[in-house]
Amino acid sequence: MNNANNNFLKVEKLSISFIQYVRATKTRIIQPISDLSVDIKEGEIMAVVGASGSGKSLLAHAILGILPGNAICQGNIIYRGEELTDERKEQLRGKEIAFIPQSVNYLDPLMKVGKQVQIGLHKKTAEKQQKQLFAKYELKESDGELFPFELSGGMLRRVMFATCVREGVRLVVADEPTPGIHPEALSEILSQLADFAKNGAGVMLITHDIVSALEVADRVAVIKDGKTVEIADAKAFQGKGEQLKEEYTRKLWNALPQNEFSF
Ligand SMILES: Nc1ncnc2c1ncn2[C@@H]1O[C@H](COP(=O)(O)OP(=O)(O)OP(=O)(O)O)[C@@H](O)[C@H]1O
Ligand code: NI
Numbered sequence: 001m002n003n004a005n006n007n008f009l010k011v012e013k014l015s016i017s018f019i020q021y022v023r024a025t026k027t028r029i030i031q032p033i034s035d036l037s038v039d040i041k042e043g044e045i046m047a048v049v050g051a052s053g054s055g056k057s058l059l060a061h062a063i064l065g066i067l068p069g070n071a072i073c074q075g076n077i078i079y080r081g082e083e084l085t086d087e088r089k090e091q092l093r094g095k096e097i098a099f100i101p102q103s104v105n106y107l108d109p110l111m112k113v114g115k116q117v118q119i120g121l122h123k124k125t126a127e128k129q130q131k132q133l134f135a136k137y138e139l140k141e142s143d144g145e146l147f148p149f150e151l152s153g154g155m156l157r158r159v160m161f162a163t164c165v166r167e168g169v170r171l172v173v174a175d176e177p178t179p180g181i182h183p184e185a186l187s188e189i190l191s192q193l194a195d196f197a198k199n200g201a202g203v204m205l206i207t208h209d210i211v212s213a214l215e216v217a218d219r220v221a222v223i224k225d226g227k228t229v230e231i232a233d234a235k236a237f238q239g240k241g242e243q244l245k246e247e248y249t250r251k252l253w254n255a256l257p258q259n260e261f262s263f
Contacts, residue, residue: 007081008202009040009063009171014075016058016067016226033058033226036075040171040202045193047213047234048206049252050223056206057102059223060175063204064099065089079171094120098164102175102206104156107148114144117162133162136192138185154181161189172196175206190216210237211256222249 016033033055040046048056061067063077065086077084079092093099107116117133118126131141137158148156161177174193178186194216197203207213213220214234222229229248236243240259241250253259 007078008042008044009080009204010076010078011036011038011059011063012076012078013037014059014062014073014077016055016062016074017072018068019070019072031226033062035227036223037228038204038221038231040204042170042202043197043200044219045197045203045205045217047210047217047220048204048223049208049210049213049220052208054223055226056223057175058226060099060102060173060204060206063089063171063173064093064097066093066099095166096168097171097173098166098169100160100164100172100174100177104148104153104160107156107160109148112145112147113151113156113159117144117159119163120166130162133165136165137162137188153179154185157181158185158189161192165192169196170201172201172203173206174204176208177205178207178209178212186212210252211258222246222252224248 014033014036015031017029017031019027019029022028036055036059038046038048038059048059050056058067062073063084067073079088082088107113114130114134117130121129130144134141134144139155139158143151143155151159157177157179158181164172172193177189181189190212193203193205205213205217210220214237217234219231219233220237221231230244230246232244232249237253241253244250244253
């Protein structure tokens with residue numbers, strides 16, 4: 001591995017705190033992320049797993065530069081050898097760095113979904129490309145004329161996926177892209193992520209679904225209470241987890257329904 005590749009994306013000792021107003025005059029600080037480090041190489045899929053509330057979405061939002069205004073973010077985020085400043089994040093967001101958000105509320109409620117998928121595509125070919133993307137994600141052509149509230153959760157998720165398939169994408173951050181997706185579309189989404197990686201992009205796949213993630217991930221970062229517990233090769237998730245370093249990771253692995261009875 002050369003140096004440039006190692007420096008593709010490096011999140012080092014990230015901490016995120018929020019100032020909360022308890023009463024009119026009193027404030028307190030909460031720190032959901034305190035010591036989080038993760039890195040992604042070019043062409044690699046890094047799964048980020050952890051319980052609800054462990055800080056996965058905040059990590060994604062920190063990389064994208066879309067944390068709420070009252071968040072205090074410390075630590076380093078290095079992208080392709082350079083500090084990812086707020087300004088840089090804004091420049092790259094939706095272009096080199098694609099985001100599939102966890103909540104479908106990120107879609108514009110007042111814009112037809114077909115139009116939303118056309119944003120960022122070359123004007124001349126946008127409509128054609130959007131239709132191809134719809135076909136790829138098993139959306140009907142007529143669905144493009146619908147507003148977000150007229151689509152099911154699974155359909156919305158597929159629309160969001162289509163919005164990030166763009167030429168020139170180098171980093172894809174997908175925050176729980178698979179819930180509510182039926183099995184065929186799920187494998188399509190996983191293989192799309194694998195395609196991004198094959199084309200040289202780095203992919204961060206945030207998910208609760210370790211089993212699906214392992215189908216495509218190269219490594220897995222395990223997050224607990226805003227800290228990195230372990231970063232393991234996907235291959236280490238087998239048997240009873242003997243190759244995993246941390247007790248917490250082994251427990252997570254062994255608690256999966258298909259592993260529970262393997263003792
Ligand atoms: N704007 C905010 N202000 C205060 N606390 C916040 C804010 N956003 C998130 N948090 C807290 O930070 C913690 C981590 O939240 P985050 O959304 O990153 O969790 P997550 O791992 O993505 O969970 P899930 O799997 O349920 O999506 C939670 O305890 C949450 O309450
Ligand atoms: Ni989340």
